[in-house]
Amino acid sequence: MVDQATYLGLSARRIAELVNTRELAAVDVVRAALARLAEVDGWLRAFRDHWPDQALAEAVAVDRAITAGRRLPLAGVPLGVKAWEWPDSPQIRRLRAAGCVPIGATSVPRGTDWQTWGHTDRGPTSNPWRPDLSPGGSSAGSAAAVAAGIVPLATGTDGAGSIRVPAAWCGVVGLKPTGRGRVPGPLARSAADAAAYLGRTLHATWPPVDQSGPPGCALPVAAAWSADLGLCEADARIVAVARSAADRLTAGAGIVWGDLDVRLRDPGAAWRALRDPAADHTEAKAVRARNDAVLSAVFDAVDLVVTPTTPRPPHGHDGPGEHLSVALTWAVNLSGHPAVSVPAGLSDGVPVGLQLIAAPGREDLLLAVAAAATGSGVIAG
Structure with a gap:
Protein backbone atom coordinates (compact mmCIF):
# COMPACT_ATOMS: atom_id res chain seq x y z
CA MET A 1 0.00 0.00 0.00
CA VAL A 2 0.99 3.65 -0.53
CA ASP A 3 -0.15 6.02 2.21
CA GLN A 4 -1.26 9.55 1.33
CA ALA A 5 1.76 11.29 2.83
CA THR A 6 4.10 9.12 0.76
CA TYR A 7 2.08 9.56 -2.41
CA LEU A 8 1.98 13.34 -2.10
CA GLY A 9 5.77 13.44 -1.90
CA LEU A 10 6.38 11.41 -5.06
CA SER A 11 7.26 12.96 -8.40
CA ALA A 12 6.27 11.25 -11.63
CA ARG A 13 9.86 10.22 -12.27
CA ARG A 14 10.21 8.79 -8.77
CA ILE A 15 6.98 6.83 -9.13
CA ALA A 16 8.24 5.32 -12.38
CA GLU A 17 11.58 4.44 -10.80
CA LEU A 18 9.94 2.69 -7.83
CA VAL A 19 7.43 0.81 -9.99
CA ASN A 20 10.11 -0.29 -12.44
CA THR A 21 12.21 -1.68 -9.58
CA ARG A 22 9.07 -3.27 -8.07
CA GLU A 23 9.51 -1.35 -4.82
CA LEU A 24 5.98 -0.07 -5.42
CA ALA A 25 3.11 -1.63 -7.35
CA ALA A 26 1.42 0.52 -9.95
CA VAL A 27 -1.95 -0.60 -8.68
CA ASP A 28 -1.13 0.72 -5.20
CA VAL A 29 0.00 4.06 -6.61
CA VAL A 30 -3.22 4.38 -8.59
CA ARG A 31 -5.27 3.45 -5.52
CA ALA A 32 -3.51 6.28 -3.66
CA ALA A 33 -4.35 8.71 -6.48
CA LEU A 34 -8.00 7.62 -6.45
CA ALA A 35 -8.09 8.00 -2.66
CA ARG A 36 -6.71 11.53 -2.93
CA LEU A 37 -9.28 12.32 -5.62
CA ALA A 38 -12.08 11.07 -3.36
CA GLU A 39 -10.71 13.11 -0.47
CA VAL A 40 -10.50 16.53 -2.15
CA ASP A 41 -12.46 16.58 -5.40
CA GLY A 42 -15.80 17.12 -3.69
CA TRP A 43 -14.86 20.76 -3.11
CA LEU A 44 -12.09 21.11 -5.71
CA ARG A 45 -14.14 19.85 -8.68
CA ALA A 46 -11.01 19.32 -10.77
CA PHE A 47 -12.49 16.31 -12.57
CA ARG A 48 -15.55 16.05 -14.79
CA ASP A 49 -15.38 12.28 -14.92
CA HIS A 50 -13.60 9.56 -12.94
CA TRP A 51 -12.36 6.26 -14.42
CA PRO A 52 -11.51 4.10 -11.36
CA ASP A 53 -12.24 0.66 -12.84
CA GLN A 54 -10.36 1.34 -16.05
CA ALA A 55 -7.46 2.91 -14.12
CA LEU A 56 -7.06 -0.05 -11.79
CA ALA A 57 -7.21 -2.48 -14.70
CA GLU A 58 -4.50 -0.54 -16.55
CA ALA A 59 -2.37 -0.39 -13.40
CA VAL A 60 -2.59 -4.18 -13.09
CA ALA A 61 -1.43 -4.44 -16.72
CA VAL A 62 1.54 -2.17 -15.95
CA ASP A 63 2.54 -4.39 -13.02
CA ARG A 64 2.31 -7.48 -15.19
CA ALA A 65 4.51 -5.86 -17.83
CA ILE A 66 7.14 -4.97 -15.20
CA THR A 67 7.03 -8.50 -13.77
CA ALA A 68 7.58 -9.82 -17.31
CA GLY A 69 10.79 -7.80 -17.54
CA ARG A 70 9.70 -4.64 -19.35
CA ARG A 71 10.87 -1.19 -18.25
CA LEU A 72 8.39 1.64 -18.81
CA PRO A 73 9.62 5.25 -18.58
CA LEU A 74 6.43 6.47 -16.83
CA ALA A 75 5.42 3.22 -15.17
CA GLY A 76 2.40 3.58 -12.89
CA VAL A 77 2.19 7.39 -13.09
CA PRO A 78 -1.43 8.56 -12.53
CA LEU A 79 -2.52 10.99 -15.25
CA GLY A 80 -5.27 13.58 -15.55
CA VAL A 81 -6.66 14.03 -19.07
CA LYS A 82 -8.07 17.39 -20.14
CA ALA A 83 -11.74 16.82 -20.97
CA TRP A 84 -11.49 18.30 -24.46
CA GLU A 85 -8.95 15.61 -25.36
CA TRP A 86 -10.26 12.18 -26.22
CA PRO A 87 -8.81 9.29 -24.18
CA ASP A 88 -7.49 7.60 -27.32
CA SER A 89 -5.71 10.66 -28.75
CA PRO A 90 -2.17 10.15 -30.13
CA GLN A 91 -0.49 11.69 -27.08
CA ILE A 92 -2.61 9.70 -24.61
CA ARG A 93 -1.75 6.51 -26.48
CA ARG A 94 1.95 7.38 -26.19
CA LEU A 95 1.67 8.19 -22.50
CA ARG A 96 -0.21 4.96 -21.80
CA ALA A 97 2.38 3.00 -23.77
CA ALA A 98 5.01 4.59 -21.51
CA GLY A 99 3.15 3.33 -18.43
CA CYS A 100 0.93 6.31 -17.49
CA VAL A 101 -2.48 5.44 -16.08
CA PRO A 102 -5.31 7.93 -16.86
CA ILE A 103 -7.67 8.27 -13.88
CA GLY A 104 -10.22 10.76 -15.21
CA ALA A 105 -11.16 13.74 -17.38
CA THR A 106 -10.24 17.14 -15.93
CA SER A 107 -12.52 20.16 -16.04
CA VAL A 108 -12.72 22.76 -18.80
CA PRO A 109 -15.00 25.78 -19.41
CA ARG A 110 -18.69 25.30 -20.11
CA GLY A 111 -18.99 27.15 -23.40
CA THR A 112 -17.78 30.56 -22.30
CA ASP A 113 -15.93 32.87 -24.67
CA TRP A 114 -12.12 33.04 -24.73
CA GLN A 115 -12.06 34.46 -21.19
CA THR A 116 -12.28 31.01 -19.66
CA TRP A 117 -12.34 29.15 -16.40
CA GLY A 118 -13.18 25.59 -15.42
CA HIS A 119 -16.58 24.13 -14.64
CA THR A 120 -18.23 20.79 -13.89
CA ASP A 121 -21.84 19.69 -13.49
CA ARG A 122 -21.20 20.04 -9.73
CA GLY A 123 -20.11 23.66 -10.00
CA PRO A 124 -16.95 25.64 -10.82
CA THR A 125 -13.44 24.28 -10.35
CA SER A 126 -11.79 25.80 -7.29
CA ASN A 127 -8.26 27.06 -6.90
CA PRO A 128 -6.53 24.67 -4.45
CA TRP A 129 -4.97 27.64 -2.66
CA ARG A 130 -8.25 29.53 -2.20
CA PRO A 131 -11.56 27.90 -3.13
CA ASP A 132 -13.25 31.27 -3.74
CA LEU A 133 -10.85 31.92 -6.63
CA SER A 134 -10.57 30.39 -10.09
CA PRO A 135 -7.61 28.18 -11.03
CA GLY A 136 -7.61 29.85 -14.47
CA GLY A 137 -8.44 28.27 -17.77
CA SER A 138 -8.96 26.52 -19.92
CA SER A 139 -6.79 23.68 -18.55
CA ALA A 140 -8.32 24.47 -15.17
CA GLY A 141 -8.91 21.00 -13.81
CA SER A 142 -5.51 19.71 -14.93
CA ALA A 143 -3.65 22.46 -13.06
CA ALA A 144 -5.85 22.12 -9.97
CA ALA A 145 -5.46 18.32 -9.93
CA VAL A 146 -1.66 18.57 -10.04
CA ALA A 147 -1.53 21.35 -7.44
CA ALA A 148 -3.81 19.43 -5.06
CA GLY A 149 -1.69 16.29 -5.32
CA ILE A 150 -4.27 14.12 -7.09
CA VAL A 151 -1.93 13.41 -10.01
CA PRO A 152 1.70 14.37 -10.68
CA LEU A 153 1.00 14.90 -14.39
CA ALA A 154 -1.94 16.13 -16.44
CA THR A 155 -2.52 17.06 -20.06
CA GLY A 156 -3.37 20.55 -21.27
CA THR A 157 -3.74 22.63 -24.39
CA ASP A 158 -2.69 26.25 -24.78
CA GLY A 159 -4.28 28.36 -27.51
CA ALA A 160 -3.72 31.70 -25.77
CA GLY A 161 -2.32 30.80 -22.35
CA SER A 162 -4.60 27.95 -21.32
CA ILE A 163 -1.75 25.91 -19.82
CA ARG A 164 0.40 28.75 -18.49
CA VAL A 165 -2.32 30.84 -16.81
CA PRO A 166 -3.70 28.00 -14.64
CA ALA A 167 -0.16 26.78 -13.96
CA ALA A 168 0.68 30.26 -12.63
CA TRP A 169 -2.42 30.57 -10.47
CA CYS A 170 -2.14 27.03 -9.07
CA GLY A 171 1.61 27.10 -8.44
CA VAL A 172 2.70 24.31 -10.80
CA VAL A 173 4.83 23.98 -13.94
CA GLY A 174 3.00 24.43 -17.25
CA LEU A 175 4.67 24.17 -20.67
CA LYS A 176 3.42 25.29 -24.08
CA PRO A 177 5.62 23.56 -26.66
CA THR A 178 6.76 25.15 -29.92
CA GLY A 179 3.77 25.95 -32.13
CA ARG A 180 0.49 27.78 -31.78
CA GLY A 181 -0.81 25.65 -28.92
CA ARG A 182 -2.22 22.80 -30.95
CA VAL A 183 0.48 20.46 -29.67
CA PRO A 184 -0.62 19.45 -26.16
CA GLY A 185 1.63 20.24 -23.24
CA PRO A 186 2.00 19.14 -19.62
CA LEU A 187 0.94 20.44 -16.25
CA ALA A 188 3.42 18.98 -13.76
CA ARG A 189 4.81 19.21 -10.25
CA SER A 190 8.33 19.83 -11.55
CA ALA A 191 10.28 20.75 -14.67
CA ALA A 192 11.88 17.31 -14.63
CA ASP A 193 8.45 15.66 -14.74
CA ALA A 194 7.42 17.98 -17.58
CA ALA A 195 10.54 16.92 -19.50
CA ALA A 196 9.74 13.24 -18.94
CA TYR A 197 6.22 13.83 -20.24
CA LEU A 198 7.43 15.74 -23.29
CA GLY A 199 9.93 13.01 -24.07
CA ARG A 200 7.10 10.54 -24.53
CA THR A 201 4.65 12.75 -26.41
CA LEU A 202 6.98 14.41 -28.94
CA HIS A 203 9.68 11.84 -29.55
CA ALA A 204 11.52 9.19 -27.61
CA THR A 205 14.90 10.94 -27.60
CA TRP A 206 13.91 14.22 -25.93
CA PRO A 207 17.01 15.68 -24.27
CA PRO A 208 17.11 14.97 -20.52
CA VAL A 209 16.97 17.88 -18.09
CA ASP A 210 20.43 18.55 -16.71
CA GLN A 211 20.25 20.08 -13.22
CA SER A 212 23.67 21.66 -13.69
CA GLY A 213 22.62 23.87 -16.59
CA PRO A 214 20.87 24.03 -19.94
CA PRO A 215 21.92 21.20 -22.28
CA GLY A 216 23.47 22.45 -25.51
CA CYS A 217 23.79 26.01 -24.21
CA ALA A 218 26.94 27.21 -22.52
CA LEU A 219 26.52 29.10 -19.28
CA PRO A 220 25.83 31.88 -18.61
Whole structure:
Protein backbone atom coordinates (compact mmCIF):
# COMPACT_ATOMS: atom_id res chain seq x y z
CA MET A 1 0.00 0.00 0.00
CA VAL A 2 0.99 3.65 -0.53
CA ASP A 3 -0.15 6.02 2.21
CA GLN A 4 -1.26 9.55 1.33
CA ALA A 5 1.76 11.29 2.83
CA THR A 6 4.10 9.12 0.76
CA TYR A 7 2.08 9.56 -2.41
CA LEU A 8 1.98 13.34 -2.10
CA GLY A 9 5.77 13.44 -1.90
CA LEU A 10 6.38 11.41 -5.06
CA SER A 11 7.26 12.96 -8.40
CA ALA A 12 6.27 11.25 -11.63
CA ARG A 13 9.86 10.22 -12.27
CA ARG A 14 10.21 8.79 -8.77
CA ILE A 15 6.98 6.83 -9.13
CA ALA A 16 8.24 5.32 -12.38
CA GLU A 17 11.58 4.44 -10.80
CA LEU A 18 9.94 2.69 -7.83
CA VAL A 19 7.43 0.81 -9.99
CA ASN A 20 10.11 -0.29 -12.44
CA THR A 21 12.21 -1.68 -9.58
CA ARG A 22 9.07 -3.27 -8.07
CA GLU A 23 9.51 -1.35 -4.82
CA LEU A 24 5.98 -0.07 -5.42
CA ALA A 25 3.11 -1.63 -7.35
CA ALA A 26 1.42 0.52 -9.95
CA VAL A 27 -1.95 -0.60 -8.68
CA ASP A 28 -1.13 0.72 -5.20
CA VAL A 29 0.00 4.06 -6.61
CA VAL A 30 -3.22 4.38 -8.59
CA ARG A 31 -5.27 3.45 -5.52
CA ALA A 32 -3.51 6.28 -3.66
CA ALA A 33 -4.35 8.71 -6.48
CA LEU A 34 -8.00 7.62 -6.45
CA ALA A 35 -8.09 8.00 -2.66
CA ARG A 36 -6.71 11.53 -2.93
CA LEU A 37 -9.28 12.32 -5.62
CA ALA A 38 -12.08 11.07 -3.36
CA GLU A 39 -10.71 13.11 -0.47
CA VAL A 40 -10.50 16.53 -2.15
CA ASP A 41 -12.46 16.58 -5.40
CA GLY A 42 -15.80 17.12 -3.69
CA TRP A 43 -14.86 20.76 -3.11
CA LEU A 44 -12.09 21.11 -5.71
CA ARG A 45 -14.14 19.85 -8.68
CA ALA A 46 -11.01 19.32 -10.77
CA PHE A 47 -12.49 16.31 -12.57
CA ARG A 48 -15.55 16.05 -14.79
CA ASP A 49 -15.38 12.28 -14.92
CA HIS A 50 -13.60 9.56 -12.94
CA TRP A 51 -12.36 6.26 -14.42
CA PRO A 52 -11.51 4.10 -11.36
CA ASP A 53 -12.24 0.66 -12.84
CA GLN A 54 -10.36 1.34 -16.05
CA ALA A 55 -7.46 2.91 -14.12
CA LEU A 56 -7.06 -0.05 -11.79
CA ALA A 57 -7.21 -2.48 -14.70
CA GLU A 58 -4.50 -0.54 -16.55
CA ALA A 59 -2.37 -0.39 -13.40
CA VAL A 60 -2.59 -4.18 -13.09
CA ALA A 61 -1.43 -4.44 -16.72
CA VAL A 62 1.54 -2.17 -15.95
CA ASP A 63 2.54 -4.39 -13.02
CA ARG A 64 2.31 -7.48 -15.19
CA ALA A 65 4.51 -5.86 -17.83
CA ILE A 66 7.14 -4.97 -15.20
CA THR A 67 7.03 -8.50 -13.77
CA ALA A 68 7.58 -9.82 -17.31
CA GLY A 69 10.79 -7.80 -17.54
CA ARG A 70 9.70 -4.64 -19.35
CA ARG A 71 10.87 -1.19 -18.25
CA LEU A 72 8.39 1.64 -18.81
CA PRO A 73 9.62 5.25 -18.58
CA LEU A 74 6.43 6.47 -16.83
CA ALA A 75 5.42 3.22 -15.17
CA GLY A 76 2.40 3.58 -12.89
CA VAL A 77 2.19 7.39 -13.09
CA PRO A 78 -1.43 8.56 -12.53
CA LEU A 79 -2.52 10.99 -15.25
CA GLY A 80 -5.27 13.58 -15.55
CA VAL A 81 -6.66 14.03 -19.07
CA LYS A 82 -8.07 17.39 -20.14
CA ALA A 83 -11.74 16.82 -20.97
CA TRP A 84 -11.49 18.30 -24.46
CA GLU A 85 -8.95 15.61 -25.36
CA TRP A 86 -10.26 12.18 -26.22
CA PRO A 87 -8.81 9.29 -24.18
CA ASP A 88 -7.49 7.60 -27.32
CA SER A 89 -5.71 10.66 -28.75
CA PRO A 90 -2.17 10.15 -30.13
CA GLN A 91 -0.49 11.69 -27.08
CA ILE A 92 -2.61 9.70 -24.61
CA ARG A 93 -1.75 6.51 -26.48
CA ARG A 94 1.95 7.38 -26.19
CA LEU A 95 1.67 8.19 -22.50
CA ARG A 96 -0.21 4.96 -21.80
CA ALA A 97 2.38 3.00 -23.77
CA ALA A 98 5.01 4.59 -21.51
CA GLY A 99 3.15 3.33 -18.43
CA CYS A 100 0.93 6.31 -17.49
CA VAL A 101 -2.48 5.44 -16.08
CA PRO A 102 -5.31 7.93 -16.86
CA ILE A 103 -7.67 8.27 -13.88
CA GLY A 104 -10.22 10.76 -15.21
CA ALA A 105 -11.16 13.74 -17.38
CA THR A 106 -10.24 17.14 -15.93
CA SER A 107 -12.52 20.16 -16.04
CA VAL A 108 -12.72 22.76 -18.80
CA PRO A 109 -15.00 25.78 -19.41
CA ARG A 110 -18.69 25.30 -20.11
CA GLY A 111 -18.99 27.15 -23.40
CA THR A 112 -17.78 30.56 -22.30
CA ASP A 113 -15.93 32.87 -24.67
CA TRP A 114 -12.12 33.04 -24.73
CA GLN A 115 -12.06 34.46 -21.19
CA THR A 116 -12.28 31.01 -19.66
CA TRP A 117 -12.34 29.15 -16.40
CA GLY A 118 -13.18 25.59 -15.42
CA HIS A 119 -16.58 24.13 -14.64
CA THR A 120 -18.23 20.79 -13.89
CA ASP A 121 -21.84 19.69 -13.49
CA ARG A 122 -21.20 20.04 -9.73
CA GLY A 123 -20.11 23.66 -10.00
CA PRO A 124 -16.95 25.64 -10.82
CA THR A 125 -13.44 24.28 -10.35
CA SER A 126 -11.79 25.80 -7.29
CA ASN A 127 -8.26 27.06 -6.90
CA PRO A 128 -6.53 24.67 -4.45
CA TRP A 129 -4.97 27.64 -2.66
CA ARG A 130 -8.25 29.53 -2.20
CA PRO A 131 -11.56 27.90 -3.13
CA ASP A 132 -13.25 31.27 -3.74
CA LEU A 133 -10.85 31.92 -6.63
CA SER A 134 -10.57 30.39 -10.09
CA PRO A 135 -7.61 28.18 -11.03
CA GLY A 136 -7.61 29.85 -14.47
CA GLY A 137 -8.44 28.27 -17.77
CA SER A 138 -8.96 26.52 -19.92
CA SER A 139 -6.79 23.68 -18.55
CA ALA A 140 -8.32 24.47 -15.17
CA GLY A 141 -8.91 21.00 -13.81
CA SER A 142 -5.51 19.71 -14.93
CA ALA A 143 -3.65 22.46 -13.06
CA ALA A 144 -5.85 22.12 -9.97
CA ALA A 145 -5.46 18.32 -9.93
CA VAL A 146 -1.66 18.57 -10.04
CA ALA A 147 -1.53 21.35 -7.44
CA ALA A 148 -3.81 19.43 -5.06
CA GLY A 149 -1.69 16.29 -5.32
CA ILE A 150 -4.27 14.12 -7.09
CA VAL A 151 -1.93 13.41 -10.01
CA PRO A 152 1.70 14.37 -10.68
CA LEU A 153 1.00 14.90 -14.39
CA ALA A 154 -1.94 16.13 -16.44
CA THR A 155 -2.52 17.06 -20.06
CA GLY A 156 -3.37 20.55 -21.27
CA THR A 157 -3.74 22.63 -24.39
CA ASP A 158 -2.69 26.25 -24.78
CA GLY A 159 -4.28 28.36 -27.51
CA ALA A 160 -3.72 31.70 -25.77
CA GLY A 161 -2.32 30.80 -22.35
CA SER A 162 -4.60 27.95 -21.32
CA ILE A 163 -1.75 25.91 -19.82
CA ARG A 164 0.40 28.75 -18.49
CA VAL A 165 -2.32 30.84 -16.81
CA PRO A 166 -3.70 28.00 -14.64
CA ALA A 167 -0.16 26.78 -13.96
CA ALA A 168 0.68 30.26 -12.63
CA TRP A 169 -2.42 30.57 -10.47
CA CYS A 170 -2.14 27.03 -9.07
CA GLY A 171 1.61 27.10 -8.44
CA VAL A 172 2.70 24.31 -10.80
CA VAL A 173 4.83 23.98 -13.94
CA GLY A 174 3.00 24.43 -17.25
CA LEU A 175 4.67 24.17 -20.67
CA LYS A 176 3.42 25.29 -24.08
CA PRO A 177 5.62 23.56 -26.66
CA THR A 178 6.76 25.15 -29.92
CA GLY A 179 3.77 25.95 -32.13
CA ARG A 180 0.49 27.78 -31.78
CA GLY A 181 -0.81 25.65 -28.92
CA ARG A 182 -2.22 22.80 -30.95
CA VAL A 183 0.48 20.46 -29.67
CA PRO A 184 -0.62 19.45 -26.16
CA GLY A 185 1.63 20.24 -23.24
CA PRO A 186 2.00 19.14 -19.62
CA LEU A 187 0.94 20.44 -16.25
CA ALA A 188 3.42 18.98 -13.76
CA ARG A 189 4.81 19.21 -10.25
CA SER A 190 8.33 19.83 -11.55
CA ALA A 191 10.28 20.75 -14.67
CA ALA A 192 11.88 17.31 -14.63
CA ASP A 193 8.45 15.66 -14.74
CA ALA A 194 7.42 17.98 -17.58
CA ALA A 195 10.54 16.92 -19.50
CA ALA A 196 9.74 13.24 -18.94
CA TYR A 197 6.22 13.83 -20.24
CA LEU A 198 7.43 15.74 -23.29
CA GLY A 199 9.93 13.01 -24.07
CA ARG A 200 7.10 10.54 -24.53
CA THR A 201 4.65 12.75 -26.41
CA LEU A 202 6.98 14.41 -28.94
CA HIS A 203 9.68 11.84 -29.55
CA ALA A 204 11.52 9.19 -27.61
CA THR A 205 14.90 10.94 -27.60
CA TRP A 206 13.91 14.22 -25.93
CA PRO A 207 17.01 15.68 -24.27
CA PRO A 208 17.11 14.97 -20.52
CA VAL A 209 16.97 17.88 -18.09
CA ASP A 210 20.43 18.55 -16.71
CA GLN A 211 20.25 20.08 -13.22
CA SER A 212 23.67 21.66 -13.69
CA GLY A 213 22.62 23.87 -16.59
CA PRO A 214 20.87 24.03 -19.94
CA PRO A 215 21.92 21.20 -22.28
CA GLY A 216 23.47 22.45 -25.51
CA CYS A 217 23.79 26.01 -24.21
CA ALA A 218 26.94 27.21 -22.52
CA LEU A 219 26.52 29.10 -19.28
CA PRO A 220 25.83 31.88 -18.61
CA VAL A 221 22.44 32.18 -20.31
CA ALA A 222 21.47 35.64 -21.56
CA ALA A 223 17.95 36.81 -20.76
CA ALA A 224 15.79 39.91 -21.10
CA TRP A 225 13.22 40.93 -18.49
CA SER A 226 9.92 42.56 -19.37
CA ALA A 227 7.16 43.34 -16.89
CA ASP A 228 4.52 43.86 -19.57
CA LEU A 229 5.88 43.18 -23.11
CA GLY A 230 4.49 46.64 -23.91
CA LEU A 231 1.00 45.11 -23.96
CA CYS A 232 -0.70 45.82 -20.65
CA GLU A 233 -0.64 47.45 -17.24
CA ALA A 234 0.48 44.72 -14.84
CA ASP A 235 -0.39 44.66 -11.14
CA ALA A 236 2.59 46.00 -9.18
CA ARG A 237 2.35 43.20 -6.60
CA ILE A 238 2.52 40.51 -9.29
CA VAL A 239 5.42 42.22 -11.03
CA ALA A 240 7.36 42.51 -7.75
CA VAL A 241 7.06 38.79 -6.95
CA ALA A 242 7.95 37.75 -10.50
CA ARG A 243 10.88 40.17 -10.72
CA SER A 244 12.27 38.94 -7.40
CA ALA A 245 12.14 35.36 -8.67
CA ALA A 246 13.75 36.42 -11.95
CA ASP A 247 16.60 38.13 -10.09
CA ARG A 248 17.25 34.95 -8.13
CA LEU A 249 17.74 33.10 -11.40
CA THR A 250 21.10 34.82 -11.70
CA ALA A 251 22.64 32.52 -9.11
CA GLY A 252 20.39 29.48 -9.47
CA ALA A 253 20.35 29.10 -13.24
CA GLY A 254 23.30 31.15 -14.49
CA ILE A 255 21.26 33.98 -15.97
CA VAL A 256 22.92 37.17 -17.19
CA TRP A 257 20.51 39.99 -17.91
CA GLY A 258 20.63 41.87 -21.20
CA ASP A 259 19.47 45.47 -21.49
CA LEU A 260 16.60 45.01 -23.96
CA ASP A 261 13.19 46.67 -24.01
CA VAL A 262 10.85 44.01 -25.43
CA ARG A 263 7.75 45.73 -26.78
CA LEU A 264 5.18 43.89 -28.90
CA ARG A 265 2.01 45.04 -30.62
CA ASP A 266 -1.31 43.94 -29.11
CA PRO A 267 -1.94 40.49 -30.65
CA GLY A 268 -5.67 40.39 -29.82
CA ALA A 269 -7.10 41.20 -33.23
CA ALA A 270 -4.58 38.95 -34.97
CA TRP A 271 -5.30 36.09 -32.56
CA ARG A 272 -9.04 36.35 -33.19
CA ALA A 273 -8.61 36.70 -36.97
CA LEU A 274 -6.58 33.48 -37.05
CA ARG A 275 -9.67 31.69 -35.72
CA ASP A 276 -12.10 33.35 -38.15
CA PRO A 277 -11.53 32.50 -41.82
CA ALA A 278 -14.06 35.17 -42.83
CA ALA A 279 -12.19 37.99 -41.07
CA ASP A 280 -10.08 40.62 -42.83
CA HIS A 281 -6.55 39.40 -42.15
CA THR A 282 -4.71 42.47 -43.48
CA GLU A 283 -4.10 44.10 -40.11
CA ALA A 284 -3.62 40.72 -38.43
CA LYS A 285 -0.80 39.86 -40.84
CA ALA A 286 0.86 43.21 -40.17
CA VAL A 287 0.71 42.71 -36.41
CA ARG A 288 2.11 39.20 -36.65
CA ALA A 289 4.89 40.27 -39.02
CA ARG A 290 5.93 43.12 -36.74
CA ASN A 291 5.90 40.96 -33.60
CA ASP A 292 7.75 38.15 -35.36
CA ALA A 293 10.45 40.62 -36.42
CA VAL A 294 10.79 41.97 -32.86
CA LEU A 295 11.06 38.50 -31.37
CA SER A 296 13.56 37.39 -34.02
CA ALA A 297 15.79 40.33 -33.13
CA VAL A 298 15.37 39.67 -29.41
CA PHE A 299 16.39 36.02 -29.73
CA ASP A 300 19.39 37.00 -31.82
CA ALA A 301 20.56 38.87 -28.72
CA VAL A 302 19.40 36.69 -25.80
CA ASP A 303 18.41 33.12 -25.06
CA LEU A 304 15.34 33.82 -22.93
CA VAL A 305 12.65 36.42 -22.38
CA VAL A 306 11.32 36.46 -18.82
CA THR A 307 7.99 37.98 -17.74
CA PRO A 308 5.26 37.51 -15.16
CA THR A 309 2.94 34.82 -16.52
CA THR A 310 -0.19 36.86 -15.87
CA PRO A 311 -0.61 40.59 -15.31
CA ARG A 312 -3.07 40.11 -12.44
CA PRO A 313 -3.87 37.69 -9.61
CA PRO A 314 -6.56 35.00 -9.89
CA HIS A 315 -10.11 36.25 -10.34
CA GLY A 316 -13.22 34.91 -8.67
CA HIS A 317 -15.73 32.44 -10.10
CA ASP A 318 -17.70 35.26 -11.71
CA GLY A 319 -14.91 35.67 -14.27
CA PRO A 320 -12.15 38.14 -15.10
CA GLY A 321 -14.37 41.03 -16.14
CA GLU A 322 -12.57 43.38 -18.51
CA HIS A 323 -9.09 42.21 -17.54
CA LEU A 324 -7.15 40.00 -19.93
CA SER A 325 -5.53 37.11 -18.08
CA VAL A 326 -3.76 36.15 -21.34
CA ALA A 327 -2.22 39.57 -21.99
CA LEU A 328 1.33 38.26 -21.46
CA THR A 329 0.88 34.81 -22.98
CA TRP A 330 -1.01 34.92 -26.26
CA ALA A 331 1.55 36.75 -28.37
CA VAL A 332 3.78 33.68 -28.40
CA ASN A 333 0.85 31.50 -29.43
CA LEU A 334 0.81 33.49 -32.67
CA SER A 335 4.60 33.43 -33.08
CA GLY A 336 4.96 29.77 -32.08
CA HIS A 337 7.69 30.30 -29.47
CA PRO A 338 7.74 27.77 -26.62
CA ALA A 339 7.07 29.09 -23.12
CA VAL A 340 6.86 27.70 -19.62
CA SER A 341 5.30 29.04 -16.42
CA VAL A 342 7.06 28.15 -13.17
CA PRO A 343 6.09 29.09 -9.61
CA ALA A 344 7.60 32.43 -8.59
CA GLY A 345 6.22 32.80 -5.07
CA LEU A 346 3.05 34.11 -3.42
CA SER A 347 1.14 37.38 -3.43
CA ASP A 348 -1.64 37.71 -0.83
CA GLY A 349 -1.39 33.97 -0.21
CA VAL A 350 -1.89 32.78 -3.80
CA PRO A 351 0.72 31.74 -6.38
CA VAL A 352 2.37 33.98 -8.94
CA GLY A 353 3.89 32.54 -12.12
CA LEU A 354 7.13 33.41 -13.86
CA GLN A 355 7.08 32.92 -17.64
CA LEU A 356 10.19 31.89 -19.58
CA ILE A 357 10.06 32.21 -23.38
CA ALA A 358 12.68 30.72 -25.72
CA ALA A 359 13.39 30.42 -29.43
CA PRO A 360 11.40 27.79 -31.35
CA GLY A 361 12.53 24.25 -30.57
CA ARG A 362 14.31 25.21 -27.33
CA GLU A 363 12.07 23.44 -24.84
CA ASP A 364 15.23 21.80 -23.51
CA LEU A 365 16.59 25.21 -22.53
CA LEU A 366 13.33 26.27 -20.88
CA LEU A 367 13.06 23.10 -18.84
CA ALA A 368 16.72 23.06 -17.88
CA VAL A 369 16.58 26.62 -16.54
CA ALA A 370 13.31 25.89 -14.78
CA ALA A 371 14.75 22.73 -13.25
CA ALA A 372 17.91 24.50 -12.11
CA ALA A 373 15.84 27.25 -10.53
CA THR A 374 13.28 25.10 -8.75
CA GLY A 375 15.76 22.38 -7.85
CA SER A 376 17.99 24.83 -6.01
CA GLY A 377 15.11 26.55 -4.27
CA VAL A 378 15.62 29.74 -6.25
CA ILE A 379 11.94 29.82 -7.16
CA ALA A 380 9.33 28.88 -4.59
CA GLY A 381 7.36 25.87 -5.66
